[in-house]
Amino acid sequence: MFYDRERELEKLEEVYSFPGSSFLVLYGRRRVGKTTLVREFLKDKPGLYFFVSEKDEALLLDEYSREIEERLSEYLPSYLKPKFGSLEELVEFLLDFSRERKLVVVFDEFQNFRAVKPSFFSSLQKLWDEKKDTSNLMLIAVGSYVGMIKRLFMDSKESLFGRVDEWMKLRPFDFWTSFTFVRSLVDIPPRDFVELYSALGGMPRYLLYIPRYYKGNSIETLKALFFDEFAPLREEGLNILKLEFGRFYRAHFSILEAVSLGHVTPKEISDKTGMKLLTVGKYLSELTNHYEYLTREVPVTENPLKTRKVAYRISDEFFSFWFRFVYHNYTALEEDPERVFERFKAEFPAFVGKTYERIALGFVRHLRLGFKPERVGRWWHKKEEIDVVAYDRDNVALFEVKWSDLSLRDSRKVLKALEKKAKLLPLRGNYRFGIIARGLEGKEELRKEGFLAFDLIDIIQQRPLSLSL
Ligand SMILES: Nc1ncnc2c1ncn2[C@@H]1O[C@H](COP(=O)(O)OP(=O)(O)OP(=O)(O)O)[C@@H](O)[C@H]1O
Ligand SMILES: [Mg+2]
Incomplete structure (x- = not known):
């Protein structure tokens, strides 16, 4: 069953409708659904799907x-059996064929041509330059290793540099799409789903484990998925990232592990890993801009280009979880899996709390606050932190986010503390205070008093609330 991806299909259809030839690169992390998407797109049109496995050219051509x-x-014509002596002949045939009619051609795991025939990239470039203006080929190169794909097409020393007309990065499902996707397959309480989502993220392939492995609670499910002897996701992070980073994977791994453990500034990472600050800086920039595994964050009130208050986090829930709980415990997992699991159980709620903050942030972005925020994000200064801040020139809305069930008394305490912290913010305007918890007692009462109060049910329903300020 194919799910969602409407915007992506629309974009592909649009490019398909352009006259002439187009070169499109579809990239995204492994398991995100690239192959499924192009296959869906090919369903109702003349098109060819070629998977580039690392084997002999002649075998591929067969x-x-x-x-x-x-x-x-x-x-x-029925007497004509297509037969090609080389990849170049094949490409020439495709370009010529599409003179008469539009044709889509997909090369999945395009970067593998490097192992099959390194010279193919430059011959493809020559053929493309020579024939694209007279043909109608929509060429889709699909790639899983973001770093490699960027190098192939964005490095000015590479022959295919500058040939790409369209870039499409396929992202994981967002929280809401993930939830409806899983709920269409298995009945699972929203709370358990948030906990599983905090480890699996919006990767369709991983989400599909839930119907099979869900055991009535999320902790046992995660144990079966990550910690047991034959747990399907125990080696997943290593398998994927080793290929991405190649020979240099150890340094990248150390940095990702440090970040996953909460060392988030260059200085903290340098202290933790023992790498020089300069080296850390180089890796951080690579992991952020080139590989896109890290996200650089600044306090929401700061200018991202000027501030020195930066913090990094692992962009992907799965990798964040995997480094924090699996990779960090690799040896212990072999020796004493029970102990690893016990520690995981103790530390997991705080981890889910962080995920819930990001879900809440997405929720606030869509919330009708009565003003259109210029920025929505996290704010911190020294030891103080505010989970969600949304503001424009005249208005500020602040939220504390809690992955727990709060009594009315708890909530009032939390809101009081938030009002106090607000004094540290360098923002003027009309302030509103809010709380987003897993469960909230006396929600209506808080709202009557003018607070913004939401719980998981509101988030799941994403009710478009209009609240006047
Ligand atoms: N839009 C979707 N709707 C339903 N299931 C999906 C969707 N996208 C992906 N899946 C499921 O997730 C699995 C992984 O997707 P897919 O193989 O397309 O990912 P990929 O990005 O090509 O990953 P790989 O790096 O493993 O090649 C698929 O087997 C499919 O079952
Ligand atoms: Mg694939």
């Missing part, structure tokens, strides 16, 4: 000829 025979038989 496979590709069969695909052509199957998919294009109605356009080819």
Whole structure:
């Protein structure tokens, strides 16, 4: 069953409708759903799907000829069996074929051509330059290793540099799409879902484990997915990232592990890993801009280009969880899995709390606050922190986020503390205070008193609330 991806399909259809040829790169992290998306797109149009496995050119060409025979038989004379002596011949054939009619051609795991035939990139470039203006080929290169794909197409020393017309980064499902996706397959309480989501993120492939492994509570489910001897996701992080970073994976891993453990500034990471500050800076910038595994955050009131108050976090829930609880405990996991699991149980609620803060942030972005915030984000200064701040020139809305069930008394305490912290903010205007908890007693009462009060049910329903300020 194919789910969602409407905007992506729309974009692909749009490019398809352009006259002439287009070169599109579809990239995104492993398991995010790239292959599924292009297959869905190909369903109702003349198109070819080629998977680039790391094997001999001749073997690949055999496979590709069969695909052509199957998919294009109605356009080819019956006596003609497609046969190609080289990848170049194949590409030439495709470009010529599409003179008469639009054709989509997908190369999945495009970067693997490097292992099959390194010279192919430059011959593809030559053929493309020569023939694209007279043909109607929509060429889609799909790639899983973001770093490699960027190098292939964005490095000015590479032959395919500058040939790409369209870039499409496929992202994981957002929290709400993930929830409805899983709920269409299995009945799971929203609370358990948030906990599982904080470890799996919006990766369709991982979310699909939930219907199979869900055991009536999230802790046992995570144990089966990550910690047991044959847990399907125990090696996943290593398998994916080793290929991405190649020979240099150890340094990248140390940094990601440090960040996952809460060492989030360059200085803290340098102290933790023992790497020089300068080296850490270089890796951080690579992991953020090139590989896109880290996200750089600044307090919401700061200018991101000027401030020195930066903190990093792992962008992807899965990797964040995997480094924090699996990789960090690799040896112990072999020796004493029970102890690892006990520690995990103790530390997990705080971890979910962080995920819930980010979900709440997304929720506030869509909330009708009575003004249109210029910025929505987290704020911190020294030891003080405010989970969500939304503001424009005249208005400020602040939220404390709690992954717990609060009594009315608890809530009042939390709101009081928030009002106090607000004095530290360098923002003027009309202030509103809010709380977003897992469960909230006396929600209506708080609202009557003018507070912004929400719990998980509101988040799940994402009710468009209009609140006047
Ligand atoms: N839009 C979707 N709707 C339903 N299921 C999906 C969707 N996208 C992906 N999946 C499921 O997730 C799995 C992983 O997706 P897919 O193989 O397309 O990812 P990929 O990005 O190509 O990953 P890989 O790096 O493993 O090649 C698929 O087997 C499919 O079952
Ligand atoms: Mg794939």
